[in-house]
Amino acid sequence: MKKLRLSSSILSLLLLIGFQQIAVAEDTQKVLLFITDGSPDLEFMMKKEVGVMKDTLEKAGFKVDIATVSGESITIGSVNLNTVLRLDNVDSDDYSGFILPCMAADERDVPEMVAIVKKAVEAGKPVAAQFGGVEYLAKAGVLKGKKYSLGQEVDLNISPEFKDGIYSGTGVVQDGNIITSGVCPYWAREKGLKDGTPELTQTLIEAIKAKQ
Secondary structure, three states: OHHHHHHHHHHHHHHHHHHHHHHHHHHOOEEEEEOOOOOOOHHHHHHHHHHHHHHHHHHOOOEEEEEEOOOOOEEEOOEEEOOOEEHHHOOHHHOOEEEEOHHHHHOOOOHHHHHHHHHHHHOOOOEEEEHHHHHHHHHOOOOOOOEEOOOOOOOOOOOHHHOOOEEOOOOOEEEOOEEEEOOOHHHHHHHOOOOOHHHHHHHHHHHHHOOO
């Protein structure tokens, strides 16, 4: 009988631990990271930008989902992303924050991502974007009256979607739930500037936690 009681106690403890683990998993906040495969130096940007963003977010306790237009896995050099979501299958309600690296820039006419950005900002969720990725924010109309960062000042004749925003240099800029950086790893390497990836990602983390 003692052995039976002991076994029952152990079973109860294991069930409790299991339920706690499920609860923790359900409570884990998620961040959506949108990328394309059109970077001029794909492996470098995957390691120095996307990889840094993903690792930093995961170390802070977030689950990171990566989405592309096609949803196909990405393999380049030593970088291998097997779990990739197709963008049109993404439900923005599932995410606490969003991050668009400069690598998001090469498919600039992606209405699904523009719609996700707009909905996220309307819902009061933090959205971070770096250099080329900032264009999605402009196209979503969320930079109106907002300070933003970019690698260089915009020619409004070429990119009129930026006309209602306030250009504020190349460093990391936060204006409410909009967080931008003007210097990605590629631009930093080309121009000898400070890469904004770590600071941008950390600022997004702090913005999400401030919502808790």
